[in-house]
Amino acid sequence: MNTKKAVYPKVAVDSFMAQGVWTLFFLGIIVLVQIIQHVLALNTGNSNTSFFVSAHVSSRIYMLVIGIIAAYSFLPYYVQNGVTRKDYFKGAALGSFALAIAITLVTLLLTGLEHLLVNGLNLPLVLESSSAIELEAEEVFIANLIQTLIVPSPLEASGFSLIGISLATLGKYFYYVVGWMIGSAYYRYNGLVGLGTILLSILLGMVYSSFWGTPVGVFLPFGRLLLSLTLPMAASFLGSVIVIGFILCCIRHLTKRVPIKA
Numbered sequence: 066m067n068t069k070k071a072v073y074p075k076v077a078v079d080s081f082m083a084q085g086v087w088t089l090f091f092l093g094i095i096v097l098v099q100i101i102q103h104v105l106a107l108n109t110g111n112s113n114t115s116f117f118v119s120a121h122v123s124s125r126i127y128m129l130v131i132g133i134i135a136a137y138s139f140l141p142y143y144v145q146n147g148v149t150r151k152d153y154f155k156g157a158a159l160g161s162f163a164l165a166i167a168i169t170l171v172t173l174l175l176t177g178l179e180h181l182l183v184n185g186l187n188l189p190l191v192l193e194s195s196s197a198i199e200l201e202a203e204e205v206f207i208a209n210l211i212q213t214l215i216v217p218s219p220l221e222a223s224g225f226s227l228i229g230i231s232l233a234t235l236g237k238y239f240y241y242v243v244g245w246m247i248g249s250a251y252y253r254y255n256g257l258v259g260l261g262t263i264l265l266s267i268l269l270g271m272v273y274s275s276f277w278g279t280p281v282g283v284f285l286p287f288g289r290l291l292l293s294l295t296l297p298m299a300a301s302f303l304g305s306v307i308v309i310g311f312i313l314c315c316i317r318h319l320t321k322r323v324p325i326k327a
Contacts (some may be wrong), residue, residue, distance in 0.1 A: 072148055076156025080139055081163050084131055095123050107190055115192040117176040121233055124168055125240045136252055141325045150320055165237040170229055188251025235305055239273055242312045250320040273308050276301040
């Protein structure tokens with residue numbers, strides 16, 4: 066009996082390596098930005114966020130962007146080279162999750178080095194372990210939305226703990242699959258469907274963030290309200306996994322029979 070070897074593990078490795086090269090450039094840029102911010106903080110006497118927190122914020126945006134790019138570049142490449150859409154989907158999902166893990170571990174390692182240098186050199190620099198962005202209910206809706214979607218929760222920003230590492234990885238992966246879903250929708254349908262996917266992604270981002278205690282601004286007939294959930298850790302984690310699973314199901318549906326553009 067002939068058994069056909071699974072292709073998706075190779076797709077996972079290939080996509081991880083390709084995006085890993087992009088990520089090296091990204092990490093180099095954010096390390097340089099962090100150094101500049103530290104120099105400015107030393108000259109002004111201000112504190113600065115730790116590398117783990119600042120990298121986690123920028124990594125969310127980065128993962129969103131490369132998720133969109135991957136939808137346009139990887140799908141046609143693999144299908145045109147004889148890889149089934151199912152193997153492409155499974156491989157890309159695994160490769161991007163591995164990338165999220167790698168980015169989290171590398172930023173954690175660099176953060177440890179950052180603390181070692183600051184303490185070892187006795188630099189008069191305070192490293193903040195949480196985001197400095199604070200918003201109140203009466204502030205503008207767009208600003209609150211940005212905070213909800215971009216700024217990590219205190220648990221995600223904790224870093225040096227198993228739960229912090231897990232949530233930081235999950236957060237990065239969430240934004241990758243969101244970008245992948247948006248890119249897949251535009252690749253297949255363009256126009257209004259793609260726009261609808263963006264609106265759905267914003268809603269899912271608010272739901273995801275609310276699981277971890279991030280206040281979510283909503284409009285009501287009598288004004289704005291800031292909602293915040295307080296859930297058990299297991300429930301928050303399960304809810305996050307369900308949201309990511311839903312997005313992956315949407316991506317699978319979008320890419321299952323998508324025609325490849327020339």
